[in-house]
Amino acid sequence: MGNLYGKVALITGSGDGMGRAHAVLMASRGADIVVNDLRGDMAEETARMVKAAGRKAHVAVCDVGDVTAIRRMVDDTVAALGHIDILVNNAGFGQRAQLLEITEQDFDRMFAVHVKGSFFCAQAVIPAMKQRRYGKIVNIASIWGMNGAPVASHYCAAKAALLGATKAWAKELAPWNIHVNAVAPGGVRSGGPLKLDKPEILRAKEERVPLKRYCEPVEISYAVAYLASPEADFVTGQVISPNGGEVIVGF
C-alpha cells in the first residue's frame, strides 16, 4: 500500500508528458486521480493508465483558463471521487518567442493557464481542505522561473509568479495544515523540448547540465509525489528543483 493510499489528487494538464507521469506514479502509490486536460482523448488515455494501476480515475475535460469551468470541475469531482486532498497545478505550455514578438493575446494566454488557472484551482479546492484541516498543493514552476532564459519572458514571468503564490499560500494556509510547495523542473525529455529542439541541439544542451543529461518525466514526478505525501508534512513554502545541477536553489 502506497503512501498516497485513498487520497484524491487533481492533476491539471495530465493528458500527457509530465502531468501524465505524475498521475501514473501517484496512482501506483494509491491515489485516485482527477485527470484534467483540454484534450479529451489524451485525458482518457491517462485515465486508462490510472485504472490499470488499480485506482479510480475521473476525467475532467476543461480549460484551466476558464474560472467557471474550474469550479464546475471541482464540484463534479467531489461528486465522483470525494474531496480533493492533493492539487498539482501542472497545466502549462511553452512558447519560444522574443519580447518584441509576444502579442497581447500570447501574454494573456500564458498568464491565464499558468497563473490564473493555478490560482483559481487552488481557490476552488481550499475551502474543503480547510474544513478537513488537511491539504497538499504542489505548483509546477520551472528553472526558467528562477533563472530566466533568452526567450519566452512571458513564460519565465508566469512561472516566477507561481513561485510567489507558493510562498504566500504556504504562510496563509499553514494554520489549516495545508502545505504548499513548488517543483521547478530543469531539462525534461518530454513533449516540449523533444518537439521544439533538433536532436543535436538537445544533446548540446544536455552537455551543459552538470549531470550531462535531461531527465525522464517520472524523475520530476518523484519530487511531486514526495511533496504530496505525509512524509512531507513539515515541508511547506519550499522549492525542489530536479535540474541536474544546472541551477542551484537556496540561500
Next chain:
Amino acid sequence: MAAGANGFDGRVAWITGSGRGMGRAHALLMAARGADIVVHDVLKDEAGETADAVRKLGRRVFVAHTDVRDVAGLRQLVHDASAALGPIDILVNNAGIGQHKPIEEITEEDFDLMFGVHVKGAFFCTQAVVPGMQTRRRGKIVNISSIWAMTGAGLNTASHYCAAKTAILGLTKAWAKELASWNICVNAVSPGGVLTEMPIKIQGWDKIREKEKRVPLGRWAQPEEISYAVAFLASAEADFITGQQISPNGGETIVGI
C-alpha cells in the same frame, strides 16, 4: 527506473553522528528501507544502541566511534567499513553540536570545535568517501545544514554555529558541480525546529512551546520528518537532483530564488 525507486536494498549508508537524535532517525529509516548502516559517533554507548536497533531491522552494521575531526582516521574507517559491508554508496554528514552563546563569549576553542565538527568533519568524511564513488560513478552525499544557516539565529545565540552551517551549504553547491561528472549527487537538508533531546535539554519545553507558536504550521517536527527528506535525496528517485536544498521547517523560512 521503477516506480518504487525509494528503496535502499543492498546500499551502504555512512551516517555521521548517528548515535542519537536525528542521526539515529536517519539510520533507522534507511535501514527499514533496506540499507546497511555505518553508525559513526564519538559516543560509544549511543552508537551501540543505534547499531542494535539497525540489527533488529534485519540489516548489517559497522560501528565506528571516532571523532569526525580525526582526519587521519577517516580513510581507515572507509576502508574498514567497506571491507565489512561493501562499498559506501551514501554519506550523510550529520554529526554536529549546538552551543548557545553571544559573540563576546565564544572562545577560540569554541569556534574551532564548532567548525571542526561541522565543516572540517564533513569536508574530510566526503574526501575519504569520494574516490570510491568516483570509481563506481555513483554516489549520494546529503549534508545536514540548518534553518539558522539561512536566517541567522537571534539575540545571544550561536553565530559560530550559523556560520558553520552556512559553510556546509557552500560545500554542497560547490561539490554538486565538481562531482557531477562522476554522477555523484550532493544536496543539503536544513531542518527547522526538531524535537530532539538537544533543544529540549538546552531550552526546555516552555521555551519550545513558545517558539512553536511562531512557526506557520504551529509545531516543531519529530526527527523522522527530517529523515524522510534525507532518504528521498539519498534514493534513486532523486538521481536528477543535485546542488539543492530541502528545508523541512514548517514554513518558518522560505527557501528559493
